Amino acid sequence: MKRKKIPYGTKLPVKLTLRDRDLIRDETLGNPDFAKFAVVEGKGIRVDMSLDDIEEVQGYVAAAANHTENKKLQKELDQLFKKLQVFLDAYDDQADL
Numbered sequence: 001m002k003r004k005k006i007p008y009g010t011k012l013p014v015k016l017t018l019r020d021r022d023l024i025r026d027e028t029l030g031n032p033d034f035a036k037f038a039v040v041e042g043k044g045i046r047v048d049m050s051l052d053d054i055e056e057v058q059g060y061v062a063a064a065a066n067h068t069e070n071k072k073l074q075k076e077l078d079q080l081f082k083k084l085q086v087f088l089d090a091y092d093d094q095a096d097l
Helices: 018-027 051-067 071-090
Strands: 012-017 039-041 044-049
Touching (some): 012 071, 018 071, 051 071
């Protein structure tokens, strides 16, 4: 699949459930203020994030998934990782050299 080129730093609307937000905020070593300025949309939230932001959060999610002994938590974190990966697979903000 060809990735869509976007300007570096472009913010993408990442839709998360409240549980996703709680996992990122409470189960990872990421910023505890994550999604502080999220927009409520339906039963979930929208967080505008750059690809760099997504990749950073995804790294925290992966680390938490790899270090937990709780299988249910690991599965939830793995699903969240995949949800974030969709953006990294769909968009490219790097300039061609």
